[in-house]
Amino acid sequence: MPGILPAMESATAVARTQECAIAPTEAAGTQWTAVYLLTAAMGLCGLGLGFSYPLFSLVMERQGADDFTIGLSGAMTGFGLLASNLVLPALLARFGPLRLLAGGIVCASACLALAPYSDAQSHWYLLRFGLGCFMNIAFIVTEVWLNGASAEAQRGRIVGFFTAVMAAGFALGPLLILLLGSEGPLPFLACAGLVLLGALTVLPLGGRDRGGSVNAFDGLSLRAVLGFFRLAPLLAILVLVYSLFDGTALVILPIYFVEGGFTAEQASAALACLLIGMVILQPVIGWLLDRFARRRVMAFCTLVSALCCLALPAALDTTWLLGALLLLLGGLAVGLYTGALTLLGEGYSGESLVAGTTCLAVVYGLGSALGPLAGGGALHRLGPDSVPYLLAALFAATTLFCLRRPRGK
Numbered sequence: 001m002p003g004i005l006p007a008m009e010s011a012t013a014v015a016r017t018q019e020c021a022i023a024p025t026e027a028a029g030t031q032w033t034a035v036y037l038l039t040a041a042m043g044l045c046g047l048g049l050g051f052s053y054p055l056f057s058l059v060m061e062r063q064g065a066d067d068f069t070i071g072l073s074g075a076m077t078g079f080g081l082l083a084s085n086l087v088l089p090a091l092l093a094r095f096g097p098l099r100l101l102a103g104g105i106v107c108a109s110a111c112l113a114l115a116p117y118s119d120a121q122s123h124w125y126l127l128r129f130g131l132g133c134f135m136n137i138a139f140i141v142t143e144v145w146l147n148g149a150s151a152e153a154q155r156g157r158i159v160g161f162f163t164a165v166m167a168a169g170f171a172l173g174p175l176l177i178l179l180l181g182s183e184g185p186l187p188f189l190a191c192a193g194l195v196l197l198g199a200l201t202v203l204p205l206g207g208r209d210r211g212g213s214v215n216a217f218d219g220l221s222l223r224a225v226l227g228f229f230r231l232a233p234l235l236a237i238l239v240l241v242y243s244l245f246d247g248t249a250l251v252i253l254p255i256y257f258v259e260g261g262f263t264a265e266q267a268s269a270a271l272a273c274l275l276i277g278m279v280i281l282q283p284v285i286g287w288l289l290d291r292f293a294r295r296r297v298m299a300f301c302t303l304v305s306a307l308c309c310l311a312l313p314a315a316l317d318t319t320w321l322l323g324a325l326l327l328l329l330g331g332l333a334v335g336l337y338t339g340a341l342t343l344l345g346e347g348y349s350g351e352s353l354v355a356g357t358t359c360l361a362v363v364y365g366l367g368s369a370l371g372p373l374a375g376g377g378a379l380h381r382l383g384p385d386s387v388p389y390l391l392a393a394l395f396a397a398t399t400l401f402c403l404r405r406p407r408g409k
Contacts, residue, residue: 031149034205035158038142038149041201043165045105045135048194050173052112053250054271055191056128058182058264060120061255069121071376074251076125078243078369080132085362088137097141098205104138105199113192116185132365138198140361147345159341160286164279167334171275174268182264234402235340238298239360241398242336243367244374245391249274249330252375252387259384260316273323274330281331282338289342299402301335302395304328309392313385333395
């Protein structure tokens with residue numbers, strides 16, 4: 001789930017970008033057709049990816065890979081997210097938003113389809129790197145398009161709805177392991193098929209991506225990325241913390257639960273509880289973001305997330321308590337992503353919106369790569385309970401940052 005925000009250049013370029021369909025002016029109102037189709041496509045991609053993350057980890061664990069190796073394999077998706085930002089402007093100029101969106105989804109599907117016929121200890125590094133590259137491209141185009149298609153008065157709720165649907169896919173994905181298992185090629189092929197449906201869903205948007213939107217990516221550079229941290233440190237921190245949690249949760253938590261005595265099916269069900277929480281709380285968080293100070297809503301989310309992480313080890317033997325903690329933790333943690341997207345759309349438009357979305361995708365990719373590495377290393381060297389405690393410390397530090405006097409956004 002990548003990115004967000006600003007960087008950039010001339011007022012003329014901003015005005016030109018705002019004329020195109022991917023970044024309409026607020027006066028045009030919400031473009032509901034685009035909102036629904038883009039949301040449905042990412043929901044299907046989320047379903048396939050939500051199935052694939054624990055599937056990769058459980059297969060590697062069954063084959064005898066150690067925790068750090070599993071984390072390193074998962075981190076390759078994050079490295080792919082980072083790398084794709086280097087080529088995104090050129091690809092957008094060559095293919096345009098719609099073809100790039102559909103093509104990214106198709107290529108991601110191919111990476112998943114090849115997985116069961118590849119060696120997990122070597123080829124999966126490359127496949128998961130490619131999966132990160134292609135899905136990042138699809139996510140960036142989708143989020144820019146969605147934010148540009150949303151009227152300001154409805155943005156928090158629309159982003160909350162989008163995040164909830166995508167999270168619903170991620171939540172239901174691990175449950176498919178209960179139906180299809182984690183052995184043989186069928187589970188991976190099912191993942192690939194679900195993601196491929198996402199490409200078919202966006203095809204009716206053909207003809208809506210004309211205009212000068214390609215030019216909005218021309219100003220992207222390392223300088224723009226570094227400048228973003230100075231302009232909007234809160235948004236960078238929110239996306240980084242969410243991506244660290246997201247990468248750790250999807251790759252490492254299934255192994256954490258297995259090492260805590262859970263079966264593979266029970267570990268998948270526990271992860272599904274976390275992801276279901278992402279779904280049911282996003283409309284509520286979106287509503288709060290439209291009615292209260294957005295920084296304070298973010299501070300509330302991070303504080304309660306820290307408390308949930310601290311309580312997690314003690315709840316492993318109590319099913320109902322563990323389920324409740326995971327539901328709450330999942331919903332509030334992904335609320336950081338919802339809040340960051342909302343703050344982005346509130347403060348930026350046109351070229352800065354497109355450029356900022358790509359710039360924060362770099363932040364997301366960094367967190368997605370470091371999360372599994374740090375989580376796998378902690379699990380291997382410090383013991384299982386170190387993972388939730390490290391996450392708790394991360395959320396607590398972010399709470400303090402949210403409550404600081406604002407500098408930028």
